[in-house]
Amino acid sequence: MRLNEKVFSYILFILIIVVNIWLSVSNALFLEHEEVNRFPHAKGYVSDEVWYVNAARNILRNIFNSIPNIDKPKATLIYTSNEDLQRAKSLASLYxxxxIYESFTKINAIYVESKDYNNIKVFANKTNAIDVIYGWILADSGDINKYMNFEHP
Incomplete structure (x- = not known):
């Protein structure tokens, strides 16, 4: 094999790898974008396993005090009554x-985002939220924020 053929082979190989990486990353970003943009009508993760996902999150949160680390903090805030929920909605912009999402039907909850975790914490305290679950939107099911399944975490 001559030198030019060898160099060409290496360049072609590297080019194929670079294009493959670029296409893989582009596809992953596209799929993430599609999933995130399913709001405002997203219901969260819906299937029988909805309980398993939230149970695992509750175990991480309640036992290991783990909070997701994301660029723009998001959280599901849960309230005792619809009145508290409506009050929180009316005060959100002041804080x-x-x-992001407010159409829960089985729990008094809203899914919010803010510039930092502390801002969400202050808002939750001022509006009497009974629970704050950081990260991806909580599933729409009664008391799902308390459910812990140690068999299928």
């Missing part, structure tokens, strides 16, 4: 809280 620089953006309500």
């Amino acid at each position: 620089n809280i953006n309500i």
